[in-house]
Amino acid sequence: MRDRIGWAVEMLAPEASECILEIGCGHGLAATMVCDRLVDGRLLAIDRSAAMIEAARRRNAAFVADGRAEFVVAELARAEFGSAVFDKAFALRVGIFARGNPERELAVLARHLSPFGRLFLFHDEPSRTANDLVPRLEAGVCRSGWTVEARATHRVRGCDVACVVARHPDFAA
Ligand SMILES: C[S@@+](CC[C@H](N)C(=O)[O-])C[C@H]1O[C@@H](n2cnc3c(N)ncnc32)[C@H](O)[C@@H]1O
DSSP, X not given: OOOHHHHHHHHHOOOTXXXXXXXXXXXXXXXXXXXXXXXSOEEXXXXXXXXXXXXXXXXXXXXXXTTSEEEEEOOGGGOOOTTOOEEEEEEESOTHHHHSOOHXXXXXXXXXXXXXXXXXXXXXXXXXXXXXXXXXXXXXXXXXXXXXXXXXXXXXXXXXXXXXXXXXXXXXX
């Protein structure tokens, strides 16, 4: 059985040349699996915790050195990505997407996802089932006019992991 992060990276299905944004990368475990699949693509991973970014950068030092990965301390709602355009963005277990109103965060993402870009949100909490988690993720994005394109769930060691894939309002067909 694939673990939580392994399943998420399978769902994300990074392609060799894609430019990918990770939000809330923590220790950088998913970042390692994403970078393993990139050739001339690039991963920018952010986290609002400097300690997490330091740990993620250490874990992925080889990918930083060869230019495949960059780790930056930033809170998504205030992040400055310059002229960057991402093919995919993803977040694993980042509370604002499951529990709050991520309006400001989604506005930033809408400016920097490509016209064909997708946002992949993954969430799990020990006391919550997929039936509870999926609508929570959906509600957050739909409130800002995003379109949910796909939903998926996976069970890992007795805990449901939910995934919602969304497109931003400017380009959702
Ligand atoms: C529960 S941890 C999950 C870490 C990793 N993604 C995982 O699944 O193992 C949430 C991480 O997201 C970061 N985070 C939470 N909200 C954030 C935000 N708005 N912008 C950037 N990072 C955020 C936290 O600092 C923390 O490192």
